[in-house]
Amino acid sequence: MIISALHSHLSDETYRDNFNLYLECYKLFWNCAENLSYPEFYQAWHNPPTTPHPEAEDNTPATPTPFTQQCNLALLSQILNQANQSHPLNCQPICIDGSRFSDPSNPALQIYTTLKKAGCPASPDGKPRTIAELQAYCEDDLSDHQIALILYEEPTDPSPQGFDMAVLNQLARFSHPPIAxxxxxxxxxxxxxxxxxxxxxxxxxxxxxxxxxxx
Structure with missing residues (x-):
């Protein structure tokens, strides 16, 4: 498979010594990632169809590359939803892209909007404008909703900006839902x-x- 044959070019050495090759492989693999399920792509990337000598033991660890990390993050929501459909969990994962927060020091409204788009009910008290109001909404109005939040930053445009530590620790005080x-x-x-x-x-x-x- 083409992924197995060319994935070694997505290395730091190729990036440094032959950027055009790196870029073309990146574009090609990105197209493959968009047209394959994540399990198919992951299998092709990490387990190329080779037959090692029966006496040879392969101890090569699976090391991440810039491409695999970006692929994982860019497809995070899709991958987890596919996995949940294949092996249903008792809670729905909701991925929230922090790179799109207009105000990282107070992302309450954007988190709320993501929750609503994922199927959560509207707040009867109006849109939460602060983390404290978001906490009240989550703990009161979503207490019967089996969900879990995963904050991340997609590596594409807009570029990652980092999370506000104070906000993360405010979110850690929520009794519901679980957040990572x-x-x-x-x-x-x-x-x-x-x-x-x-x-x-x-x-x-x-x-x-x-x-x-x-x-």
Missing amino acids: VVVPQPLPECRLPQFLESDPDLMATLLQWLHNLDR
Whole structure:
């Protein structure tokens, strides 16, 4: 398969020494990612159809590249929804792209809008304008809705801007719904569950977290 044959070109060395090749492969793989299911693409990327010598043991770890990280994040919502349909969880994952927050210090209204688009009911008290009002809405009006929020930043335009630590720790005080954040590096002061963008098994790790919420 073309993904298996060319994925080695999505490396830092190719990026540095032959950017045109890197760019063309990136465009090609992005097209493949848009036309394959995530399991098909992941299988082709990490498990090329080769037959190793029976006495040779393959201990090569699955290491993330800039492409696989961007693919994971850009398709995060789609991947998790597909996985949820294949192996239904007791809660619906709702992904919230923080790179689109117009005011990272107060994203209450944009989080609320994302929740409504995902099928949550409107707030009877009007649109929440602060994190405190958003907390009241989530804990009162969504208490019977089995959902979980995953904050992340898509690596495409607009570019990531980082999360406001004070906001993350305000969200950590919510009793409902469960909330986690995907970040490029660990945030020692953040009290939310954190998952790293560089984790080669990011999707599996997130699904395990969601599965554990059912218990």
